[in-house]
Amino acid sequence: MSDISLVIEITVLVLAIFLGFEVISKVPTMLHTPLMSGTNFIHGIVIVGAIIVLGHADDTLLKVVGFIAMVLATANVVGGWFVTDRMLEMFKRRPEPRKGEDKK
């Protein structure tokens, strides 16, 4: 599929591990659920694999399997994104201290 060599792929993988730990360790506990659903969204990137596989499918079995993969991956991407957005929208700071006049 691609001409980059295995060693380069592994190098990229190892760097991604370090980067991942570095970035994730800065996420506060408060946001751990959005983090899970946000990373859920990101692993929806398998949709790239699903498109490639389905796009090249040339027999019935491959088409069926690729199609199911496509449905699952799209649901993953779209659902993951919307859930994360909904959740993050809820996190609010305390309104500026002008008590008494704010009514809900």
Add this chain to the structure above:
Amino acid sequence: MISDSNVVGVLYLVAIVCFIFALRFLSSPRHARKGNWVGGAGMLVAIVTTLLLDGIGNWTLIVVGGVIGSAVGVIGARTVRMTAMPQMVALFNGVGGGAAALVALSEFHAMSGVLTGDEAVSTSLSALIGAISFTGSIVAFAKLQELIGGRPITFPGQNVFNSAILLGGVGIAVAIVANVEGQWAIWTLLALASVFGVMFVLPIGGADMPVVIALLNAFTGLAASATGFVLGSTVLIVSGMLVGASGTLLTLLMAKAMNRSVGNVLFGAFGQVQAGAGSSMRTDDGRTVRATTPDDVAVQLSYARKVVVVPGYGMAVAQAQHDVRQLAELLEEKGVDVQYAIHPVAGRMPGHMNVLLAEANVPYDQLKEMDEINSEFPQTDVALVIGANDVTNPAARSDTSSPIYGMPILDVDKAQSVIVMKRSMKPGFAGIDNELYLEPQTTMLFGDAKESVVKLLGAVKTT
């Protein structure tokens, strides 16, 4: 159509950078939502780039599949209730893992005969991990949705049986790497991995779900990353690994917050009723459990200076978070300082209580983490424990024979007085009694958390 592989590579790099920014923005709730949009843009770039690759056909199938998937995703995401979020997260883990396994299956089928050694390794890994993640997540979903019981399901020889299945799966994977390319191999691999996924989540109890969900999250990421090796796609390798790192980190954090090893959580079948240690309340020293009434509690709360609310899974089950917020606001109007103490493993997934309280419009700066709030309990007039149990059990600090000994807890017992809202005297998930209930400063308000809080609301209004 894009035929220049450098252009494709750069576009995928853009997607990767967007994902990294999305995660970076999550370091503060202020920017987090913006980050999700950046991540979404990255995903769009990756998808469009892939669609424009040379040789992509079957457009009808791609479009129909995409439309069905989007519809399911949008409807699911829009309609799910915030209290059902752990199930939803489990389900999205599952579909991602399933998609990765199916991509691996397709590649194996399409490339049979020409699979190189490293492609065989990554195809097997992707199929194995993806399938485990798929069925494991489905079982986790079923447990959280209470389609099946939350208690551990065990049978004699379980660990041996599970190990045998996993070894079988690994054996097939090795065979595939050693050039066995019959179609049966990949199907058997998928079947064994699927069975293992079911079997390994079944014995894990409800309160250990935070660890399991985080672990399945890591699995799905790893499966996506392995798929990247199959397809030679850096965007999959990196994005999958970012998720893998995140899931792993969360798994370790959750296990640490319970003072147990990940292995113990997965294979210990914790939470069966413990017959041995500490199963009898030591009431022989004259201490008894004292029940109280909403009116008494209302008076205590109204005249307190500082109240700390300690929410747990019981609050989530009763869906009491909105009433709790109203109660807190009412108390604040009376000049009481109200804060929330959040234990890292309270609830059924990492950060569960934070999301529930955020949904109820509790400002996030009122939510205090364990380390931050523990020093404040001695200055707290009333600690109001709503549906939390094991995370407040002082036995974790003092009783070396207790199964939860060493687990970091919220030092609720150091508050001037403690009010515990609980359905009954039934022990918590760990199956052990909570000595907190016998302390002289503790009183119990029995009943469903939501009903109790509503009664309290009424009583505080008239106080």
